[in-house]
Amino acid sequence: MIFTLTGAHPSRRLPKNYTLIYEIVQASGIGRHLTPAQIYAKALKRRPGIGLATVYRGLERLRALGLVSEVYAQRSGAATYEPTGPRHAHFRCSRCGAIEDVDYAIPARTINALAARHRFAIESERVTFEGRCAACGNSKL
Template sequence: MTTTDWQERLRAQGYRLTPQRELVLAAVERLGHGTPDEILHAVREQSEAVNISTIYRTLELLESLGLVRHTHLSDRAPTYHSTTGPDHVHLKCRSCGEVTEADPELFAPMLESLTVEHGFTVDLGHLTVFGLCGTCGVRD
């Protein structure tokens, strides 16, 4: 999605393009995955005039417009990421904290089984699999 695309999406829904919204979306893009506090820190590198409540309100709006998504990579605040990239499943290492993005096709058999056996459709944007990365999982 280009800058023009998300600007048009905001305007089409009756929202103004504000500097704060632009800063928040740019910070999410730059971070890849970021909590509201991390996004605030990134935004404040550009402007000290933004507070945490503005970050939360803006993220809520951007998510309702489909420009960002959130997932839970910890038991704390949600983590936001842009929707400009392909859908992915998050792999979170419990040891080092590394977050890797995996192709949802790897999970296709499981997802199909959940649909067939339970009538359940998985929301991949929220799916996080916890475990150990290749480095931390190596045992001596």
């Protein structure tokens, strides 16, 4: 069964399970980074027959459509997801793994200059800072 997504993207048509995944990520809000396992656990409560592979496929489709953003922390090897929203960066704590949103965006003129200089067609940007969060900042390794 296919449903039309309402809200910011009314023309998007998605399978029922993908719509559920979108609703879960959207309800979490920007700045709340959910892992596929967390999304799966929430989805199971609403649709007991859903599979983990469906969640992964749904997240990939939603990301490709620009409905969710994937935050990949290189050292942890894990991806998290949040609703697509205003441009921002992320900070990942190298000690505890916490991910926080940072009010930061590369100016469009900088991106355009970089694209022109290297003849790139830049489609998106992801900025992740790494270091120690305030809670881990003074503790020893």
